[in-house]
Amino acid sequence: MKIYRADWLVTQDDSRAVLEDAALAIEGGLVSDVGPAADVLARHPGAEVDDLGASAILPGLIDAHTHVPMSALRGAADDKALFAWLGEDIFPREARWEPALLRVSSLLSFAEMIRTGTTAFWDMYMLQENVFAAADEAGVRGVIGENVVRFFPQLGGATREALFDRIRANAEAWRGHPRLRGAVAPHAVYTTDPDTLLACRALADEVGWRFGMHMSETRKETADCLAERGARPIPYCDSLGILRADTALFHCVDVDDADLAILRERGCAAVHNPASNMKLASGAAPVPRILAAGVPLAIGTDGPASNNAQNMLRETWLAALLGKLASGDPTAVSARTALDMATRGGAAAIGDPLAGRLAPGSRADFFALDLCTPGLQPVNDVVSNVVYAATGLENRLTVVDGRELYRDGRYLSLDWGALLAEAENLRRWAGQR
Ligand SMILES: [Zn+2]
Missing domain, CATH: 2.30.40.10 (Urease, subunit C, domain 1)
Structure with missing residues (x-):
């Protein structure tokens, strides 16, 4: 003791x-x-x-939505709209990842988290075995999601079956880890189709992993989903039966009361990303309405390419301030409410009721x-x-x-000097186009 x-x-x-x-x-x-x-x-x-x-x-604060390997892209492309930023700057670089650099960039993110009081995270990225290994080494707690889109080949596999077999192998390799769990993480409604989403849900159930995706991040996403699928993103996903109590939905900016009723009914957690939403001008999540609807609400930094920090104290501060500004009500999101989101809300998002509080029996x-x-x-x-x-x-x-x-x-778990030396390789990689 x-x-x-x-x-x-x-x-x-x-x-x-x-x-x-x-x-x-x-x-x-x-x-x-x-x-x-x-x-x-x-x-x-x-x-x-x-x-x-x-x-x-x-x-410890819980960063409930991030993409830890993207610290390699910190500052590499800023000041653009979401879809142009993804298409012109992010996806082309990600197509030529070197797996060894994924370890370095993940460790760099964990070093930032550990330095600033974050102890757990929900990550969504590709080639997740590298993130698992880095998180194991760093000593942090987390849910590590493998990103899935409808296009193949993708970084994680030449075909969907190849990717899913890799996920199955990772699930086997990391089963029973004391701090780390996996997740299947379809990227978003606009990068998947019904067949992909159903297959992802079935795989998560098969391997006993959690489930999460970007959801309702922008009005454009809603308009496109209405045009293509005939429903708003949340009712569309709910009609497929993929939203459950193990599900975390990232952003939830453009959500209406009917969307929130579905999230409450299914037991999903929502994750607010104030810095990313402000930087990409995606909008402000209706924090008071989400909380009033009884939906567990966490805070995430989003990736270090769209924030550009993974500092949850900064993010919690922004969540309080943006909640007031967006609602025109200085009482809308208090310091205590914001801290609740960063701790207990985060615990709900990662599915660990022992985290996010200090009481007998807690983590x-x-x-x-x-x-x-x-x-x-x-x-x-x-x-x-x-x-x-x-x-x-x-x-x-x-x-x-x-x-x-x-x-x-x-x-005490990382060699910061060695990591700093390796960070130079990230800059070289990010600079190539
Ligand atoms: Zn994200």
């Missing part, structure tokens, strides 16, 4: 308790005790105590912000400081599954 003490502990438990002078006991990758420091220390005499002093411990996944920084003083309201003032760089400790991955400037 190990006990961490800090001046503040934001539990995100069912009562959203925020404790001053508090402690957290962990054992075997789980939280075993939480409470006022004096009580926790008295209950566990002899336990190792790590006093973090003037810090705030929070449950020992957490981070600790150093409050002795000018931007985080005074501590009138620690949640306000975390959501509205913190940048992520105040983080001094990241723990996943009870294991320290970052501490006071040092990575």
